[in-house]
Structures are given as C-alpha cells and as structure tokens.
Amino acid sequence: MSRRRPRVEGVLFDCYGTLIDIMTDEDDIRTYQCLSRWLIYQGVRITPRSLRAGYLRRVQEAAELTGERYPEVQVEEVFAGICAEHSAWEIDVGQLGAEAARAFRAASLRRLGVIEKSRRLLDLFGTRKLGVVSNGQRVFSEQELRVLNLYDRLNFVIFSSDFGYQKPDPRIYTAALGRMNLLPENVLFIGDNRENDVTMPRRLGMQALHVEDAWRRYGA
The missing domain is CATH 3.40.50.1000 (HAD superfamily/HAD-like)
Known part of the structure; x- marks a missing residue:
C-alpha cells in the first residue's frame, strides 16, 4: 500500500x-564599457578593463572573507568600494554603490521575462x-x-x-x-x-x- x-x-x-527567464553577460567588456561611461557622470573615473578586473577581484575577496562553504556577497558593497577608490569628487558611497549595482545589471542584461x-x-x-x-x-x-x-x-x-x-x-x-x-x-x-x-x-x-x-x- x-x-x-x-x-x-x-x-x-x-x-x-x-x-524568471534571464540571460546576462558579466564577462563581456561591453558591459563594463557601458558602466564605465555611466560612472563618469556620478563622479567616478575608471576604465572598463580596470572596472572588470576590480569587480572580479573584489567579489572573490569578499567571498573568501565570509568563510562560508557556499559564500555570497553583496554587490552593492563591492561597487561602493570601487567608487570610493576611483571617485573624482566627494560622493555618497553607499547610495552610489547600490545605483552602480543596478546599472551594472542593466548593462549586462540580454534577456528578461516571465x-x-x-x-x-x-x-x-x-x-x-x-x-x-x-x-x-x-x-x-x-x-x-x-x-x-x-x-x-x-x-x-x-x-x-x-x-x-x-x-x-x-x-x-x-x-x-x-x-x-x-x-x-x-x-x-x-x-x-x-x-x-x-x-x-x-x-x-x-x-x-x-x-x-x-x-x-x-x-x-
């Protein structure tokens, strides 16, 4: 029975x-070219290649710092660190980190739907x-x-x-x-x-x- x-x-x-059906490309240099141009108008000056290298390095470092077997980071904190390091004038690091994370997602997005x-x-x-x-x-x-x-x-x-x-x-x-x-x-x-x-x-x-x-x- x-x-x-x-x-x-x-x-x-x-x-x-x-x-959600989604496709993103976080490796494509065009993603970082778009974000780099956007950051200019937020007071942050960084080349696309430096942005990509800095993002990947900081994500890895933040993941290692968690000490977790399946680590996760907060990408807004990663971008806040990048913005603080490369700012051309005084910025609101916390707010810009969140905005940069969303701009990064938009730049990497290739498909989005239900x-x-x-x-x-x-x-x-x-x-x-x-x-x-x-x-x-x-x-x-x-x-x-x-x-x-x-x-x-x-x-x-x-x-x-x-x-x-x-x-x-x-x-x-x-x-x-x-x-x-x-x-x-x-x-x-x-x-x-x-x-x-x-x-x-x-x-x-x-x-x-x-x-x-x-x-x-x-x-x-």
Missing part, C-alpha cells in the same frame, strides 16, 4: 530559470503560502520581480545576498520554513537546479520537484 503524499500548504520557488508555465503554477497555488528562495542579489533581483509583476504575488522573498551564503546551505531553507510557519513535509520546493532545489529540500523533509516535473504534474 503506497503512502499518501502530505498536503501542500506552502510552495517555495527558485527565481531564475524557474519563474516563464509562462511557471506563472500558471503561481495561479494554481495562489491560495497557498508562496515564497521565493533565490541565489540572487536583492539590490536588483527584487526590482526584477517587481517589474515583472511577480513580487506582490508572494508572501516573502529570500535572497542569498541577505545572508552571506547561498543554496544549498541548509540555513537558507530553514529561514524560509520559519517565514512560512509550516512543517517541512507540507512545503513543496520547485526549481531548476537539482542539487539546490530538489536534493537539499528533500533532505530537509520538504517535498520537491524540478520545475519541468512540476509543469508536467500540474498541467502547466
């Missing part, structure tokens, strides 16, 4: 590749508690969810930049379960990365499906 699957009272989604099959999953589960757990940067990822009319459909959104560590660190899932105030067995996790979104959630007692399996199971 097969065991009955527990009732789904809440659903956690991954963000990119699950709800995955319609997953939008239909949101419709299907609309009466349940809904959340997002994403390896993402709140400084611009929240903006993307908002502009695509997804943010207000969710009860909460957790980004790895809030914590300093990423999935599959168990703590990020535990934080999400705490926000839902549900037993793990009554929460379904849906995502496109098998280790992050299927294996680890199941290990923690949740139900979990690869997003393509979820589309098939629920007829999206």
Whole structure:
C-alpha cells in the first residue's frame, strides 16, 4: 500500500530559470564599457578593463572573507568600494554603490521575462503560502520581480545576498520554513537546479520537484 503524499500548504520557488527567464553577460567588456561611461557622470573615473578586473577581484575577496562553504556577497558593497577608490569628487558611497549595482545589471542584461508555465503554477497555488528562495542579489533581483509583476504575488522573498551564503546551505531553507510557519513535509520546493532545489529540500523533509516535473504534474 503506497503512502499518501502530505498536503501542500506552502510552495517555495527558485527565481531564475524557474519563474524568471534571464540571460546576462558579466564577462563581456561591453558591459563594463557601458558602466564605465555611466560612472563618469556620478563622479567616478575608471576604465572598463580596470572596472572588470576590480569587480572580479573584489567579489572573490569578499567571498573568501565570509568563510562560508557556499559564500555570497553583496554587490552593492563591492561597487561602493570601487567608487570610493576611483571617485573624482566627494560622493555618497553607499547610495552610489547600490545605483552602480543596478546599472551594472542593466548593462549586462540580454534577456528578461516571465516563464509562462511557471506563472500558471503561481495561479494554481495562489491560495497557498508562496515564497521565493533565490541565489540572487536583492539590490536588483527584487526590482526584477517587481517589474515583472511577480513580487506582490508572494508572501516573502529570500535572497542569498541577505545572508552571506547561498543554496544549498541548509540555513537558507530553514529561514524560509520559519517565514512560512509550516512543517517541512507540507512545503513543496520547485526549481531548476537539482542539487539546490530538489536534493537539499528533500533532505530537509520538504517535498520537491524540478520545475519541468512540476509543469508536467500540474498541467502547466
């Protein structure tokens, strides 16, 4: 006799590749050319190649400083450091760091949209508690969810930049379960990365499906 699957009272989604279809290019020198030109008008003078090298170096250094197995950084702090080092006049480092992070995202963006099959999953589960757990940067990822009319459909959104560590660190899932105030067995996790979104959630007692399996199971 097969065991009955527990009732789904809440659903956690991954963000990119699950709800949002996105393509960015953070290696393309044109990304840094665009950002370098934008920074001129903010009082920061740095060449595109120096900007790329400085960004990659600072991200690596910040990640190492966390001491985490799956480290995460806050890119606005990375850009704040770059802006402070290369400022031509007095600037508001904190504010400019956040603005530069968003400008960087815009410069790197090649494609952005909603995955319609997953939008239909949101419709299907609309009466349940809904959340997002994403390896993402709140400084611009929240903006993307908002502009695509997804943010207000969710009860909460957790980004790895809030914590300093990423999935599959168990703590990020535990934080999400705490926000839902549900037993793990009554929460379904849906995502496109098998280790992050299927294996680890199941290990923690949740139900979990690869997003393509979820589309098939629920007829999206």
